Amino acid sequence: MKKITVVSILLVSGILLLVNVISQKFFVRLDFTEGQQYTLSKATRDILKNLDNPVTVTAYFSEDLPPEMTKIRKDFQEMLVEYGNASKGMVDYEFIDPNVHKDKEEEAVQSGIRPVVISVREKDQSKQQRVFLGAILKMNEQTDVIPMVVSDEGMEYSLSTSIKKMSVVNKPSVGVVQGYGAPTLQDLGEVYQSLSILYTVMPVNLDDNALDLQQFKAIAIVAPSDTIPPASLAKLNGYLANGGKLFIGINRVNGDLQSQSGTVVNTGLEMWLASKGIMVDSSFVLDAQSGAVTVQQQQGFFMMNTQIPFPYLPLVKQFSGHAITKGLEQVILPFASPVSFTGTEGTFTPILTSSSKAALSPAPTTFDVINKKYTSADFQMSNITLGGILDGLPGGGKLVVFGDGDFPVSGERGSQNKDNINLMVNAIDWLSDDTGLIALRTKGIATRPIKEEYLGDDNAGKRNFMKYLNFGLPILLVILYGIFRSQTQRNLRLKRMQERYL
Template structure:
């Protein structure tokens, strides 16, 4: 770290042990961060329930007070609490309004990294063949922008527009890709650079209840690299629900039914990238 990181944790004290354990774990984590950063991570804990002024300070900082149910002396009561943090580097700050139980270390480390990185690597988002645009990737863009700059680019036959990227993203192309563009992608990979391809082999439609082949050329290009995708749809009992209209007694009602063409993956190998991940929904996926 080149600049000091200040973490202010707004956490109500005196909560039941199951909840207060988060406060203890957060404190231990920040002590460890301070050690491994040679004192560049400093922190303080504030109990906003001590006074109206501290409560207002928490709220003004972006950490809201919320009502939760707690059991005290064999009775369940409601208590107004805060369980959030503010991370600041210089004039910049990030807020965790409500500390997550499952991935607290990941959330904190990610925001410290986001505030500390000066020159972010640039990822190229391929466009021009019906690919997804940045405004269609709000959640992914938000997460990627923590560590990277993401910018769209278009291939042409006159300039090496990919030279400044170490990684290129190809997400859901729909139109055919000319061979000259595949040649440029081959040259990009030959330089030891990386590429992420998210390809739909079949285009499924809720409106028409039909699926059609998508032939962009990527399927053949990937096959030549030992990666094959069949013209099929994966179905699974572990799936998302969709809303359908049904007629009952002369009335139209909306019912939620299981839809096996939208599998939900819930089991993952142990890896930092899947820490805290509960599930991934795959809409009309191919094998």
């Protein structure tokens, strides 16, 4: 008997050891989330597969973290294990607690990893704690820093872009036109930062006759407000004819909330686009699905800041399946204009449209932000094109055009809606034939906004029906199951009584 027990223990131990060894070689995870949140994307696998040099990740994470931060550490470590497996050992990692090793704390801070001060409760007392949640990546002599590792949503993007940034040897050039009242590279800071991973971003002066535009894989023209000379625009013709790629965000109208007025913007760029068959009308697109503005309203004796929906700020939530817009959730276009195509050369494909409740307001016009109450009668149009692609041009040139130039501008705030930035960066990637990071950039936890058919006062009945259905249906199912279970038990008891009786 003892011999059988010992044999069984040895057999089970051997099986567990074998499974452990196999699991180190073959890592498998079943991922049933909609966006495959816990599965490495194809872009990441391609980056890791093409690594020529090993990457070392030094993760500076404090111990004794609160539960939500402990999860971040655990998820980051599991992701590094997957990176190591997918790269066939080319990615290695180690975890260091800087709070224990003071020399390592200085090393982390000098490298750009700053401690975060958090409040924790211990023995019914609240205290401040300095924690580290960053990582340093090294490849040969190159170094890149992730100052703070965020939750699952951006973890893979941070890691993969850092590795990609170090592994790219000769970055292609992307130009951004400067002057003519266009935003500076500093105003486009978030776009610049994202593009710098794959490209060398350079300012472009169209008035410089010595500048060779063909050196740029793509050129962006964003929100010029002053007149562009015809000679400068003519250079774009030569660039396109030789297979050049252009991104254009054009403002045909300007909205001023201070004066509550809207005016027409003429720069000459609209006429150049018209020569290609792309018409950007000098009208405002209004959308029932819109962003909001903050206004001051009197409430009793106080002036309160109130958020008011403003249809002149279309909020796009429905996107085509095109690579540029795939994965985006919402983009806000302040004071946008409609885009249409009347040309005969090339193929125009809309990629950004308004909702099914939209309207147009010709400029110049005035706004009544506070007093104007919009109803369904004010939105009699649907799916107005706000941006599109023109390709198939002679020479292989391509254009991506949006009827708004302000959407990617960070400006003095230094921040912009994430998907606004992704839209422009995705467009540049697509124009440059490098779509590898697009799917990874927009990979995230999907939100579930209320569908358009349930919005507005006219659809209050539908909303109430769904609300009461969601509340009452589970209760009804439990009651029905209880009745069924009770009836089944009753029938079983009757059957047993009859058997005993017989």
